[in-house]
Amino acid sequence: MKIKYCPSCGGIDIKALPTSRDQCMKCKFVGEMREGSMDEINQYAKSLKSGIQPQLPGQQAGPAGPGVGGAAQLKAKLNALKGKSTGDVEFL
Numbered sequence: 001m002k003i004k005y006c007p008s009c010g011g012i013d014i015k016a017l018p019t020s021r022d023q024c025m026k027c028k029f030v031g032e033m034r035e036g037s038m039d040e041i042n043q044y045a046k047s048l049k050s051g052i053q054p055q056l057p058g059q060q061a062g063p064a065g066p067g068v069g070g071a072a073q074l075k076a077k078l079n080a081l082k083g084k085s086t087g088d089v090e091f092l
Contacts, residue, residue: 003041004033010045 004022005012011026014033022033036044 001037002035003038004035005041005044007031007034010041010048012041 003012004014006014006024006027006029008029009024009027011024013025015023015025017023017030021030023030024033
């Protein structure tokens with residue numbers, strides 16, 4: 001049996017909106033929901049908690065997107081700002 005679930009948080013508490021879209025009642029995501037078995041949903045929710053974006057059945061592995069390596073780029077930017085101060089924030 002296929003159940004609709006939120007692609008943002010993995011929640012299954014979904015509300016149908018009058019605009020023919022769905023809304024997750026857990027994280028308030030509005031958009032197209034995914035469908036899967038309860039085992040797939042549990043596996044997806046666990047992978048979200050661990051910080052890994054899982055590849056779902058039917059999706060193909062494609063080239064790396066702009067988010068790949070983002071942590072290293074962010075770390076480099078923060079290191080460049082070390083010791084500088086704007087009026088609101090001081091980077092230590």
